[in-house]
Amino acid sequence: MKNINIRYFALLREQAKIENEQHSTNGQTYGDLYRELQEKHHFTIPVQMIQVAVNDEFGQMKDHVVEGSHVVFIPPVAGG
Numbered sequence: 001m002k003n004i005n006i007r008y009f010a011l012l013r014e015q016a017k018i019e020n021e022q023h024s025t026n027g028q029t030y031g032d033l034y035r036e037l038q039e040k041h042h043f044t045i046p047v048q049m050i051q052v053a054v055n056d057e058f059g060q061m062k063d064h065v066v067e068g069s070h071v072v073f074i075p076p077v078a079g080g
Contacts, residue, residue, distance in 0.1 A: 001026055002067040004033065010075050016041040030054065031061035034073055045075050 007020040016037075027033040030052045037043065051074040052059045054066065 002065050004065065005068070005070045006037070007070070007072045009072065010077065011045065012041075012043060012073055012075050015043050025065060027065055029062050029064060030059060030071065033065055033071070034061065037073070049076050050074065 001024040004023050004025055005020065006023055008016050008018065013019055023033070023037065025033050025036055027036055031047055034043075034047050034050055034052070038045075038047070047061060050061070052061055052063075053072040053074060054063065054069050056070070
């Protein structure tokens, strides 16, 4: 298992009801990790609409999870 530090913003923070957490995962990719968290917190945004940042750099959902990384899942943002 890998321990990951996760921070939530916008709708994901509202749905998780927390701003950040530490999560242990057996997931191989950040997409796998998001799907675990989606099930845990009942996120309504599909994985295809989420971007990921790992250790302050944009990544891809197919990237392999790195132990101890700081992950932010970024939901779509509307603006005016």
